[in-house]
Amino acid sequence: xxxxxxxxxxxxxxxxxxxxxxxxxxxxxxxxxxxxxxxxxxxxxxxxxxxxxxxxxxxxxxxxxxxxxxxxxxxxxxxxxxxxxxxxxxxxxxxxxxxxxxxxxxxxxxxxxxxxxxxxxxxxxxxxxxxxxxxxxxxxxxxxxxxxxxxxxxxxxxxxxxxxxxxxxxxxxxxxxxxxxxxxxxxxxxxxxxxxxxxxxxxxxxxxxxxxxxxxxxxxxxxxxxxxxxxxxxxxxxxxxxxxxxxxxxxxxxxxxxxxxxxxxxxxxxxxxxxxxxxxxxxxxxxxxxx
Numbered sequence: 606x607x608x609x610x611x612x613x614x615x616x617x618x619x620x621x622x623x624x625x626x627x628x629x630x631x632x633x634x635x636x637x638x639x640x641x642x643x644x645x646x647x648x649x650x651x652x653x654x655x656x657x658x659x660x661x662x663x664x665x666x667x668x669x670x671x672x673x674x675x676x677x678x679x680x681x682x683x684x685x686x687x688x689x690x691x692x693x694x695x696x697x698x699x700x701x702x703x704x705x706x707x708x709x710x711x712x713x714x715x716x717x718x719x720x721x722x723x724x725x726x727x728x729x730x731x732x733x734x735x736x737x738x739x740x741x742x743x744x745x746x747x748x749x750x751x752x753x754x755x756x757x758x759x760x761x762x763x764x765x766x767x768x769x770x771x772x773x774x775x776x777x778x779x780x781x782x783x784x785x786x787x788x789x790x791x792x793x794x795x796x797x798x799x800x801x802x803x804x805x806x807x808x809x810x811x812x813x814x815x816x817x818x819x820x821x822x823x824x825x826x827x828x829x830x831x832x833x834x835x836x837x838x839x840x841x842x843x844x845x846x847x848x849x850x851x852x853x854x855x856x857x858x859x860x861x862x863x864x865x866x867x868x869x870x871x872x873x874x875x876x877x878x879x880x881x882x883x884x885x886x887x888x889x890x891x892x893x894x895x896x
Contacts, residue, residue, distance in 0.1 A: 692758040721763050736752060768813070
């Protein structure tokens with residue numbers, strides 16, 4: 606009788622373990638939410654009064670009341686666009702190659718996969734040193750938008766590859782086998798069946814990669830991006846600054862007005878990141894409903 610109850614149902618000890626694990630998970634989520642609420646409240650009470658039209662249309666200034674984020678906001682957009690234009694095609698192509706055109710016995714593919722996994726855990730400052738040595742000095746791109754965008758492209762490339770691989774791997778094999786059985790080539794199968802089915806997952810990974818790149822400061826400081834600039838980038842060879850660097854510069858100044866400006870810039874940056882992450886959640890939820 607005891608054996609039957611153990612095999613057919615859940616033992617009391619397992620039920621207690623399940624409840625304990627659920628409680629631990631709930632406490633973890635609650636703690637994370639509390640930290641986020643405290644952070645937003647602390648920043649909001651200092652910077653919400655500074656958020657107005659002039660704050661978005663003014664350049665950095667030595668006067669705290671006149672300081673704005675126009676240059677850093679546009680610089681962030683320029684650098685992110687360059688990074689995504691470079692990283693997305695390369696990352697998706699690498700994921701397709703590793704998942705569709707190679708097998709697990711391919712030594713070259715295994716070597717590439719191992720290095721991608723290692724690069725995903727490398728600190729961002731290392732990518733900054735790579736960008737400084739390769740793009741700024743070796744390729745003589747100077748401290749430009751192009752150098753910053755390429756550095757961030759290398760930073761987010763492993764993440765895009767890994768997420769794209771998982772999205773392609775989740776596509777049912779029936780799609781591929783049915784397409785090949787009907788006479789389609791491998792390229793036609795990839796472009797007409799695999800990639801459209803994996804597109805929601807790939808887009809989610811791209812959005813999350815953009816979120817990470819938008820909040821990075823260390824790589825751009827390493828390549829020598831300026832912290833204060835009074836002009837909007839007008840080309841790939843222009844000097845630039847980004848929101849995280851502007852926040853860092855203001856937070857290190859002694860005047861209280863700059864601290865309020867930094868808090869306002871943090872609200873803008875956090876709002877942009879939350880918007881991007883929310884878009885990724887919505888896309889993932891819609892794709893799961895379709896499945």
